[in-house]
Amino acid sequence: MNQDLIQTFIEETEENLQVVEESLLDLEQAPADQELIDLVFRAMHSIKGGAGLVGFEEIGELAHYLENILEEIRQAANPKLPDDIFNLLFAGIDLIRQMIEDNDLTAKSVGRELTELKKAIKHYQLVTQEGSSDEQTIQQQTGQKYYKINLKFRETIFETGTDPLMLVLELEEVGTILASYLNREQVDDLFHLNPHLLLMNWTIFLESEQSLDKIEDIFIFVKEDNQIVIEEISEELEQWFSGGEETEKLLRKEEFISNVDLDQVLAKQEQIGESLFLQSKTTKEETGQADKQVRNLHKQKRTETIRVATDKLEGILNDIAELLIAQSRVKELATGIVGLDRSLQSEIVNSFQEVDKLIRRVQEEVMSASMIPIGDTFTRLKRMVRDIAAEKEKDVKLVISGEDTELDRKIIEQLADPLKHLVRNAVDHGVERPEQREKLGKPPTGTIELDAYHQEGSIIIEIVDDGRGIDKEAVLAKAKEKGMIEQESQLDDSEIYNLLFKPGFSTAQEVTDISGRGVGLDVVMSNIKDIRGNVEVFSEKNQGTKIKIKLPLTLAIIDGMIVRVGGERVVIPLNSIVEFIDASKQQIKQVEGKGLIVSIREQYIPCMALNELLQLEGSFNNLKEEPTGVLIILKDDQKQIAVQIDEVIGQEQVVIKNVKENMGQAEGIAGATILGDGNVALILDVPTLFKLAKRLKVG
Known part of the structure; x- marks a missing residue:
């Protein structure tokens, strides 16, 4: 099997599984949404078709089982969807995803799970068909219907990886092909034949119990770009299959029947007609006609795209x-x-x-x-919230906004695990059980909000819950008990919350499969620092918690200002700079217990020499007595600090090189860059610089 074809199948299947999972989660909240039902069905149908194309029978068979459940939902007049349906569908997509991720496309390692799931699906369908109401089961079709299907595919269809014969073979799954006629008039002779172009058209006569919708679904992914015409001819069987003048007249109107083959076609049509009861077995369905057009109302605009590794x-x-x-x-x-x-x-x-x-x-x-929306990462968390809430007997709603916000692919990849842990913590530790929430005067359903937005050249991601909040006293007591801080330590709110991210810290009363082992949040902090991010926590007891993550747009290149500090050159990210001020013209004062401050336009800003803050080699200026050089006002959200440097060299775009492997996690340093003269300059990490200044009692 062509490896490129397999890789394409894997990528498309992963995308379709994501569509199925997200849509099922939405469908739980809106079970009568026909558009969602159709979306899930089409995605699963695509997985089945792709698996058949590359020969992965186990995936195709499982997708077929799941598709049958979805078909039952589609055909129900007023679907009522119990949890059992969703549990089976989620189990199925989990199994397909596991086979894809483990590169076990023939299901060798999941054979037992696959067998058990198929048994469960069969059992569910049997019980449903025997004991459920008409609203929950497929409306049974009585008698046969007859269809004429004209297929004229565009000449370049092979370039899309679509095999028209696979679509024709799928017709056999929904009925009996009575006749199939091939028009070869456009095919060149052997010496001029282009094997990359499809120049043949088909006319197919099909007998089936299925509705027109079911037949159309087979071609749903190619109908837009190709000439696919499907007609029910149940009422005109005698004209089509008599083999006489009426049949000839109808066939001559068809561009898909070659004049050369017309006599043979007439003879075959007559032969088929003799074996048929020339009467309509059923009437067309009188209900559900409006639902047939749903899919046509929400077609996405096609865009010219190409996959790039x-x-x-x-x-x-x-x-x-x-x-x-x-x-x-x-x-x-x-x-x-x-x-x-x-x-x-x-x-x-x-x-x-x-x-x-x-x-x-x-x-x-x-x-x-190389930037992608964060929406996919957010929506993947819906399933996790659903499962954990069910396990913990909680009612939790996940609200997502800002899903179109784009980040560097590498940042999103490294952000996935920290986000998963923070949201899991919000469900497990944050949101209370319904009865507890009602006692506190809250609605029984807890809410977790995920939001992403741009702010001053950075990306902000917020995880907000309306749960029990963080007990600051309990955190402080646990930190003292563990010896993380001195017994007499007095910490403000942000310092207390930062203790949660220390290795081994946990206030959980019990260890569960979800959280409470005292590990995780330190890894969250480490992973976010690896992508030059920063974490802030805001909380109020019994009201909720907000975790704010600030991230750079990219990990590769930034606009920076190169400055000289003593004998070193340092790069400051341009989006963190407010203004430059001549230090010699400023009055800098000492505030007891707070350090130095400078008054700028009646605003007092903490002040410190950058070489002292970073402990760089070089002369220390006496800012209070004889301030020299330049004061750079830096910002981090609403906070500001003035740092003294010796000289501003100039603005330049610089390449960020990671220094963690050689220097460890150096506070205040985001990385390094190579300057034009070949020397290395450190790049400041402004958010952690503020934390460093606070610890050194600046401001």
Whole structure:
């Protein structure tokens, strides 16, 4: 089997499983939503078809079993969906996903689970058919229907990976093909034949108990781009199958029947007619006609897309990063040349500006291609919330917003586990049981909100619950008991909440499968710091908790301001800078127990020398007595701090290099970059710089 074809099947199946899972979660809340039912059915049908195309029979068979349940739901006049249906469907998609993730496409390691699930589905269908109401079962079709199906696929259909013969074979699953006629008039001779083009058309006559909708569903994914015409001819059987003048007249109107083959077709039609009862066995369904058109009302616009491996995009970004470093080096050399020949200055500056524009444009386009919406990551948590809430006997609603917010793919990949743990904690520790909530005057259903939005060049993600909140006194007492802080320590709210992210810290009374082992939140913090993120916690007892995660847009390249501190050059992210101020013209004062402050436009801002804050080598300026150099006002949300540096060198786009492996998790440092002269400069991590300043009693 072609490996590219298998990989395409795996990718498409993962996408379809996501659609099924998300739609089922929505369907639990709106069981009569026909659009959702159709969406789930189409996605499962696609999985079944794809599995058949690549020969993975076990996946295809399981998808077929699940599709049967979905068909039952679709055909019900007024579906009432018990939990059993959803449990079976979720178990099925979990099993397919496990086979995909474990690369066990022939189900060798999950044979027992697969057998048990199929038994459970059969048992459910048997019980439903024997004992449930008409609203819960498929409306049984009586008698046969007859269809004429004209299939004219576009010539380039093979390029999409679709095999028209597989679609024709699917017709045999819903009925009996009475006749199949092939029009070959457009096919070139052998010497001019193009095997990549499909130049043949079919006319098929089908006998089936199924409705027109069921037949149309087979071609639902190709109907938009191809000429697919399906007609029920139950009322006109005699004309179509008599083999006489009426049949000939009808066939001549069909472009799909070759004139060369017309006599043979007439003879075969007559033969079929002799074996049929030439009367209509059933009348067309009189109900449910409005539902047939639902799928046509919500067709998505087609876009020109192509799949690109993420490692190729990463390779391009790495090359752009190296190009930026090389460009910085050339700039450095050009400066020397300009110094020798002033006549070249204007030309060189203009040339570099053009190169800067081009590099930035290419970088932004590639970064845009590698960024994806966070919505998929959010919606995957719906299933987890559902399952944990059921296990803990809680009623929890997950509300999602900002799902279109885009992040670098690498950031989203590393963010998935921390988000999962934080949401799981909110369900397990945060939201109370319904009876507890009612005693507190709350609605029995708890709410967890997930939101993502842009803020000043960063991405903010918030996890908010309306549960019991964090007991600050209990956290503080546990930290003292464990020896994490001194007994006489006095901490503010943010410092207390930060204790939750220390290794081994837990206030859980019992260890469960969900949480309470004293591990997890420290890993959450570590993972978020790895992607240069920052975590803040806000909580009120019995009211709820908000966890705010601040992340960079990308991990690769930033706009920075290069400054000199003593003998070192440091890069400060541009979006963290408010303004530059001449330090020598400012009055800097000492506040008892708080450190230095500077008054700027009647606003008092904490102040400190950057080399002292980062413990860099170099002379320490006496800011209080003789302030020199430049004060840079930095911001982090609503907070501000003034840091003193010796000189502003200039703005530049810099490539971020990870230093964690060599330096560990250095507070205040986001990474490093290589400058044009080949030297290394540290890049500041402004949010943790604020925490460092607070610990050093600045402000």
